[in-house]
Amino acid sequence: MKQDESRRKFLADSIKGFGAAALSAHLYATASDGVKETRTETNSADPKIRFVIHGGAGTILRSQMTPEREKEYRAALTEALMTGYGILKKGGPGLDAIEAAIRFMEDSPLFNAGKGAVFTSAGTNELDASIMDGKTLKAGAVAGLKHIKNPISLARLVMEKSKHVMMVSLGAEEFAKEQGIELVPESYFYTESRWKALQREKAAEEEKNKAPKDKKQEKSHAELFEHEYGTVGAVALDKDGNLAAGTSTGGMTNKKWGRVGDSPIIGAGTYANNSTCGISATGDGEFFIRSVVAHDISALMEYKGLSLKVAADLVIDKVKKLGGKGGIIAIDKDGHIAYSFSSEGMYRGRVGADGQPIIEIYEETERFGEPRSQSKKPA
Ligand code: ASP
Numbered sequence: 385m386k387q388d389e390s391r392r393k394f395l396a397d398s399i400k401g402f403g404a405a406a407l408s409a410h411l412y413a414t415a416s417d418g419v420k421e422t423r424t425e426t427n428s429a430d431p432k433i434r435f436v437i438h439g440g441a442g443t444i445l446r447s448q449m450t451p452e453r454e455k456e457y458r459a460a461l462t463e464a465l466m467t468g469y470g471i472l473k474k475g476g477p478g479l480d481a482i483e484a485a486i487r488f489m490e491d492s493p494l495f496n497a498g499k500g501a502v503f504t505s506a507g508t509n510e511l512d513a514s515i516m517d518g519k520t521l522k523a524g525a526v527a528g529l530k531h532i533k534n535p536i537s538l539a540r541l542v543m544e545k546s547k548h549v550m551m552v553s554l555g556a557e558e559f560a561k562e563q564g565i566e567l568v569p570e571s572y573f574y575t576e577s578r579w580k581a582l583q584r585e586k587a588a589e590e591e592k593n594k595a596p597k598d599k600k601q602e603k604s605h606a607e608l609f610e611h612e613y614g615t616v617g618a619v620a621l622d623k624d625g626n627l628a629a630g631t632s633t634g635g636m637t638n639k640k641w642g643r644v645g646d647s648p649i650i651g652a653g654t655y656a657n658n659s660t661c662g663i664s665a666t667g668d669g670e671f672f673i674r675s676v677v678a679h680d681i682s683a684l685m686e687y688k689g690l691s692l693k694v695a696a697d698l699v700i701d702k703v704k705k706l707g708g709k710g711g712i713i714a715i716d717k718d719g720h721i722a723y724s725f726s727s728e729g730m731y732r733g734r735v736g737a738d739g740q741p742i743i744e745i746y747e748e749t750e751r752f753g754e755p756r757s758q759s760k761k762p763a
Pocket of ligand 1: 665
């Protein structure tokens with residue numbers, strides 16, 4: 385068996401192996417569990433390893449969530465989280481943990497990545513992903529894919545099996561064929577809810593365009609794109625102290641003209657550097673690109689000595705001032721985990737000090753660790 389094939393088999397087995405048994409009482413860990421835990425906790429059962437994931441940021445309100453839906457999200461996030469963490473616990477590399485967790489979320493229709501990707505204006509699905517290794521600073525990214533079941537795996541192959549960093553569209557899919565990656569027909573990505581979201585978005589757009597010219601106001605980003613949350617990402621610190629990060633998305637509903645967001649842009653949506661931190665972002669991609677979010681956080685740590693949480697809050701506030709919403713998940717080289725987001729919610733999960741999953745969704749639980757108000761000032 386070729387090395388890649390055997391790695392993919394290992395990842396697939398890891399996903400299957402975790403199973404429902406692990407969806408224990410901890411699955412429904414409450415928000416307060418998260419608040420109690422401090423982000424500076426490094427004295428966990430397994431002191432070296434850390435794992436954190438997200439499933440997208442946006443207007444996620446408790447009032448709009450049904451208990452069934454919330455349960456589904458918590459179950460999927462827990463399984464993705466523990467799939468990746470299980471690999472780290474066995475001593476596996478962070479890149480494997482990230483790839484496995486993201487593949488799991490790409491295969492779920494709940495998330496805007498892989499199977500559940502949103503639709504473009506043309507009624508197609510165009511997928512983007514990226515991954516970065518904090519030890520070597522190597523990175524791989526793909527964009528505009530129409531037939532790749534698991535874009536994160538292709539991004540990893542770009543990093544490991546080519547001399548390039550980023551490949552797009554048909555060329556990237558040619559490379560995928562050469563690498564033996566799984567291709568699927570475009571119909572694989574059809575989900576009714578994402579299709580309906582596109583119709584809603586198109587109707588709203590038409591309505592706006594009908595308005596008399598002088599009454600037409602400049603459209604905000606939120607009006608241009610319906611934000612269908614669900615971009616996914618993961619950051620790992622493995623037993624060797626290596627940081628890695630990855631992100632995968634279908635982008636924004638109704639996107640046009642080959643639009644690409646921040647998720648596959650190294651330094652914007654994804655960044656990892658063993659001397660600072662690993663980051664995966666989600667939100668209004670245009671603003672995250674313009675703010676070079678992930679690298680900016682790392683640079684504030686590297687050049688100004690800021691803590692992860694302080695740097696992350698500063699950059700997310702900067703994005704907000706520009707008019708963009710969203711957030712990041714991150715781990716620093718010492719194992720501190722941080723979230724920062726300006727949206728009403730962000731699907732997210734981390735493994736707590738006791739090795740158990742902590743899943744959070746809504747805004748009020750964002751303040752674990754340093755309160756946001758205090759953390760705005762440089763340390
Ligand atoms: N950042 C992604 C993009 O702009 C979307 C998201 O995170 O929800 O493509």
